[in-house]
Amino acid sequence: MNLRMSTGPHLLDKDTTQSLMLDVLIALIPATALGVYFFGVSAALVLLVCIVTAVLSELIWQVLMKKPVRITDFSAVVTGLILGLNLPANAPLWMAALGSAIAILLVKQLFGGIGHNFLNPAIFARAVLLASWPVHMTSYVLPQRLLLGSAAPSGVDVVASATPLLSTSQWSTMDLFIGNIPGTIGEVSKAAILVGFAYLLLRGTITWHVPTFFVGTVALLTWVLGGNPLTAVLTGGVLFGAVFMATDYVTNPMLRVGQCIFGVMCGVIVVVIRMYGGYPEGVTFAILFMNCITPLIDRYSKRKVYGEVKQHA
Amino acid sequence: MSIFTFRGGIHPLKDRHEGKSETRDKPVKEFVAKTVCIPVDTHLGAPSVPVVKKGDRVLIGQVIAEAAGPRGIPVHASVSGTVTAVGKMQMMGKLPSPCIFIENDEQDEWVELTPLGDVEQAAAEKIIPAIQAAGICGMGGACFPTHAKMTLPEGQTVDTIILNGAECETFLTADYRLMVEQSQRVVDGLRAAMRAMKVSRGVIAIEDNKPEAITAMQQAAAGRTGVEVATLKTKYPQGGEKQLIEAITGKQVPSGGLPMHVQVVVLNVATAAAIADAVKEGKPLVSRITTVTGCVKKPSNLLLRIGTSVSDAVGACGGYSEEPGKIFFGGSMTGLCIPDDQVPMTKANNGIVVLNEKQGKSHVENPCIRCGRCVEACPTKLNPMELRNLLDTDKMEEAEKKNLTDCILCGSCSYVCPAKRWLVASFKEAKDLIAARRN
Numbered sequence: 072m073n074l075r076m077s078t079g080p081h082l083l084d085k086d087t088t089q090s091l092m093l094d095v096l097i098a099l100i101p102a103t104a105l106g107v108y109f110f111g112v113s114a115a116l117v118l119l120v121c122i123v124t125a126v127l128s129e130l131i132w133q134v135l136m137k138k139p140v141r142i143t144d145f146s147a148v149v150t151g152l153i154l155g156l157n158l159p160a161n162a163p164l165w166m167a168a169l170g171s172a173i174a175i176l177l178v179k180q181l182f183g184g185i186g187h188n189f190l191n192p193a194i195f196a197r198a199v200l201l202a203s204w205p206v207h208m209t210s211y212v213l214p215q216r217l218l219l220g221s222a223a224p225s226g227v228d229v230v231a232s233a234t235p236l237l238s239t240s241q242w243s244t245m246d247l248f249i250g251n252i253p254g255t256i257g258e259v260s261k262a263a264i265l266v267g268f269a270y271l272l273l274r275g276t277i278t279w280h281v282p283t284f285f286v287g288t289v290a291l292l293t294w295v296l297g298g299n300p301l302t303a304v305l306t307g308g309v310l311f312g313a314v315f316m317a318t319d320y321v322t323n324p325m326l327r328v329g330q331c332i333f334g335v336m337c338g339v340i341v342v343v344i345r346m347y348g349g350y351p352e353g354v355t356f357a358i359l360f361m362n363c364i365t366p367l368i369d370r371y372s373k374r375k376v377y378g379e380v381k382q383h384a
Numbered sequence: 385m386s387i388f389t390f391r392g393g394i395h396p397l398k399d400r401h402e403g404k405s406e407t408r409d410k411p412v413k414e415f416v417a418k419t420v421c422i423p424v425d426t427h428l429g430a431p432s433v434p435v436v437k438k439g440d441r442v443l444i445g446q447v448i449a450e451a452a453g454p455r456g457i458p459v460h461a462s463v464s465g466t467v468t469a470v471g472k473m474q475m476m477g478k479l480p481s482p483c484i485f486i487e488n489d490e491q492d493e494w495v496e497l498t499p500l501g502d503v504e505q506a507a508a509e510k511i512i513p514a515i516q517a518a519g520i521c522g523m524g525g526a527c528f529p530t531h532a533k534m535t536l537p538e539g540q541t542v543d544t545i546i547l548n549g550a551e552c553e554t555f556l557t558a559d560y561r562l563m564v565e566q567s568q569r570v571v572d573g574l575r576a577a578m579r580a581m582k583v584s585r586g587v588i589a590i591e592d593n594k595p596e597a598i599t600a601m602q603q604a605a606a607g608r609t610g611v612e613v614a615t616l617k618t619k620y621p622q623g624g625e626k627q628l629i630e631a632i633t634g635k636q637v638p639s640g641g642l643p644m645h646v647q648v649v650v651l652n653v654a655t656a657a658a659i660a661d662a663v664k665e666g667k668p669l670v671s672r673i674t675t676v677t678g679c680v681k682k683p684s685n686l687l688l689r690i691g692t693s694v695s696d697a698v699g700a701c702g703g704y705s706e707e708p709g710k711i712f713f714g715g716s717m718t719g720l721c722i723p724d725d726q727v728p729m730t731k732a733n734n735g736i737v738v739l740n741e742k743q744g745k746s747h748v749e750n751p752c753i754r755c756g757r758c759v760e761a762c763p764t765k766l767n768p769m770e771l772r773n774l775l776d777t778d779k780m781e782e783a784e785k786k787n788l789t790d791c792i793l794c795g796s797c798s799y800v801c802p803a804k805r806w807l808v809a810s811f812k813e814a815k816d817l818i819a820a821r822r823n
Contacts, residue, residue: 075710075744076721078809080795082397082554082743086802088750144750186751186803320755325767376787377626377764378639 088185092145094276098267099152099315105263106256109214110160114256118155120164124171125151132180146185150174153315154193156257157308157355158200159211166207170196190362191319194312198355209351211253218249218260247305258311261304268314277318280330281337285313288338296346309341312354322362329365329372337361387592388631389617392763394796396554396620396717402593403555403716403737406683407675412561413686414671415700418488420463420691421473422448423481426730427521428528429455434484440467445495445668448484455532457519462670462689465489475727476713476720483728486691497666503576506663511580518662519731520669524548524559524623524652525714527732530659533649534581542647545583546632547574549590549597549653550616550623553715556735558673559653561685563590563597566657567604573656575608576663581649586611587632588653593618620717621794625650627763639790654734669731678738679706688729694736695725709744712737717795750803758797758807764790768797768807775810780817788814 107115129147133140151171158167174192182188201208242252250260258264271277289309290300304310317323317337324330337357344353397403425431432449442448442461449459465488472480500506500514516531536542547570551559563570574586588605590598592615605611614632616622626637628650635646643650651659654672661667670690674697677683681702688697694711698704712719713733729736758768766787774783788811797807 072708072724074708074722074724075746076723077710077746078721078812079712079714079718080396080716080799080808081710081712081719081721081737081739082403082716083747083798083804084394084396084800084802086800087804088753088802091753091755091802141750146753184751186753320753325754325756325759325769374765376639376766376790377630378636378641378790379787 088144088146091276092149094271094274095149095315096145096152098270098276099149099156099257101263101266102156102257102260102311103152105218105250105260106156106160108216108218109250109259110212110256111215114160116164117158117160117162117167117256118152120167121155121158121171122148122151124168125154125175128172128175129180132176133184136180138184141185144185147175150179150192153257154196156311156315157193157197157255159208159254160256161210161212162207166200166204170200173199186321188321189366190359191316191322194316194355194358194362198359201355211255213253214251214259217251219245219251244301244305247302252306255308255311257315258308261310264310264314271314271318278327278330280327281317281323281334282313284331284334285317285337285341286310288335289341292339292342296342298346303342303345307345307352308354312358313337316354317358317361322365324365324368324372326369326372326374328374329368332368332372333361333365336364387615387617388589389619389622390627390630390763392761392765392796393619393621393627394761394800395618396799403677404557404560407555407557407677407685408560410557410561410683410685412565412673413684413700415686415688415692415697416463416488416490416492417689417692417696419468419485419693420488420689421483421485421693421726421728422459422462422691423473423475423483423728423730424449424459425481426475426527426732427457428526429453429457429532431482432456432459434470434482436467436470436484438467438469441465441489442467442486443493443495444670445497448486451516455529457516457521457529457531458668459484460519460668460670461486462691463488464491464493473726473728474723475730476722483691499666500663503572503579503660503663506576506579508579508582511576511659511663514662514666515580515659518658518666518668520655520658520662521731522652523654523658523672523732523734525718525732525734527730530651530655533651534577536581536644540644542581542583542644542649544585544587544633544648545574545577545581546628546648546650547586547588547653547656548623548625548628548650549588549594549601550628551594552591552618552620552623553717553719553735554620555677555715555737556675558675558685558734560594560597562654562657562673563594564600567600569657569660570601570653571604571608571611572664573658573660574611574651576659577649577651577656578610583649584610587614588612589614589616589628589632591616591618591622620796621763621792624763624792624794626792639787672729672731672733674729674733675735675737676701677735679704679708679740680738681705690731691728693726693728694722697729697736698725698738704738706740708738709741710739712739717799718793747804749805752803752805755802757800757802761796761800763794763796764792766791768811772805772807772810775814780814783814784818789818791815
């Protein structure tokens with residue numbers, strides 16, 4: 072009899088890093104499927120290039136650096152897919168590949184690999200692409216196909232340089248919700264994002280705090296400043312960013328209270344950039360900025376340790 | 385009815401009823417082994433001193449090792465028969481334990497017992513000495529001598545005794561069966577302890593996944609002075625002493641303090657039953673209920689004599705059902721591994737769990753992904769992720785400042801960690817180092 076000895080716990084929870092990443096991928100299926108449905112083959116190609124480049128970059132780096140190969144934890148797939156969903160369907164493939172490589176190599180691996188990146192890799196890569204090739208990044212095509220056939224804008228396949236953020240009157244609320252609008256591949260269908268959000272909550276992969284405070288703040292602040300809270304939430308990347316990017320474990324605060332602050336601050340920055348900044352959309356910069364602030368939030372949000380109380384008389 | 389609980393915690397093995405479904409409806413069966421090996425140093429405190437030698441005939445309940453020091457407790461023969469050796473046996477600890485080996489002559493002969501009488505009538509000042517003489521120590525796992533816990537320093541008072549019937553650990557159903565089948569013994573023991581300590585309130589705390597035990601204890605407690613039954617939420621570590629006290633009284637034991645500093649003493653339900661035997665019948669602690677489960681053919685709740693070997697206990701359950709890869713005493717969260725199946729039962733051993741080779745395998749640690757699950761789970765409100773990073777970078781003092789020593793080693797952080805980090809293991813190592821340095 073050869074018995075192993077160790078300290079407890081002797082049986083562990085079923086969730087692993089891999090299963091959590093798989094959960095995120097499953098939650099992204101509706102947004103991915105609808106994105107490909109709306110924008111066609113070109114969208115599928117962008118997503119494919121992003122994922123393949125992300126995984127290959129990670130593999131090559133880990134092999135060259137003689138580090139344990141961790142591509143089977145699916146975190147590179149998640150990064151690649153999220154970056155792809157953040158790009159317009161007509162984005163050049165070389166740009167998609169470059170973005171993926173930046174995300175994995177520059178943000179993730181150079182800082183020590185999974186768990187050590189202080190910025191969300193996908194969103195940093197998006198910011199780099201946005202600053203470098205603003206025209207490619209903001210030229211959105213109209214959906215090739217529509218869902219639940221709503222008032223289709225005339226002239227399909229025309230490149231619309233304006234996002235719905237700049238000309239919201241053109242679209243019905245239903246179109247904004249379903250995704251019959253120009254935008255990045257993954258952000259257009261709010262319905263699909265919400266299905267993914269529900270799945271993540273149900274599985275306990277993420278908690279509601281960051282997305283709810285993020286989106287809630289955007290709606291509230293927009294309303295206070297005289298805007299339409301519903302269109303503010305249903306246009307641009309707020310919902311996608313709040314559910315899939317601001318909730319990245321590595322780059323948001325540890326404690327619930329910190330997560331609430333993080334969500335609120337993200338919302339404030341988005342509205343400020345949208346209303347007063349030079350960019351039509353501010354989700355990318357809001358999340359990036361708050362990623363940087365996260366260590367500070369963690370440092371100053373404390374909770375009372377058990378027994379740190381005055382003795383009851 | 386209100387349900388009591390604490391903040392934080394986890395629900396281990398939720399999808400398989402905490403591993404308890406195999407044994408929860410199995411009535412307790414007695415099993416007596418042919419030989420026993422009784423360790424004399426398993427309680428906290430100085431090891432007892434053997435007073436028998438090879439060849440001596442001993443009776444059940446006879447003192448075979450005498451108490452040493454004020455915290456010491458005597459050890460009694462658990463079978464009648466012949467002492468075959470006074471030697472050593474490798475147990476869970478680093479060094480082998482001194483043990484007394486006895487061959488059972490199957491006569492089942494007891495020494496003459498001197499009962500104190502009914503728990504409501506017995507002289508209150510004689511109860512604690514009787515508990516010490518009966519060799520009783522905490523049967524929930526810690527094995528702290530019960531008389532020492534009940535003897536308060538000058539000027540210290542307590543107003544509540546909580547009986548811990550939470551049994552929040554996975555796999556274990558020993559306390560559950562005790563409460564269902566022998567509720568009167570438990571209440572009698574509680575009353576004896578209350579009278580000995582002059583305490584007016586006794587609370588029997590049970591998790592809400594054990595409704596039969598709650599009903600049984602409520603019936604047994606009816607009409608008894610100052611005894612009440614409290615329902616706890618099913619959550620781990622609900623039966624942790626500090627969590628239990630917070631749940632029942634709303635008070636937190638101050639950091640570095642003891643339950644008595646918030647006027648509470650916590651006893652395990654099995655300990656209470658042993659107290660009842662000591663007072664009513666003068667019987668020392670020579671047997672206990674233990675859950676034997678996992679990869680055994682017939683998972684059971686057995687009444688075992690102290691010193692019964694694991695292999696005999698497993699034999700009484702039909703033997704192993706698979707090649708064992710790991711065996712531990714207690715539940716899967718905090719159970720202590722044993723090196724082989726010749727290791728004997730101790731007074732604190734509420735479970736023998738056998739895992740197969742696959743379940744017993746070690747696992748690879750992955751990088752932390754900062755998911756924060758350990759932070760959510762920690763019942764002490766520590767930040768396990770941060771503590772582990774501090775320990776990894778040799779910043780022990782910083783970790784101490786972040787309350788490392790308040791960690792109760794419940795293992796919740798390690799259980800929930802998706803990266804399968806060895807969190808609690810590193811905290812135990814660091815706490816041992818700190819304790820060694822302070823002594």
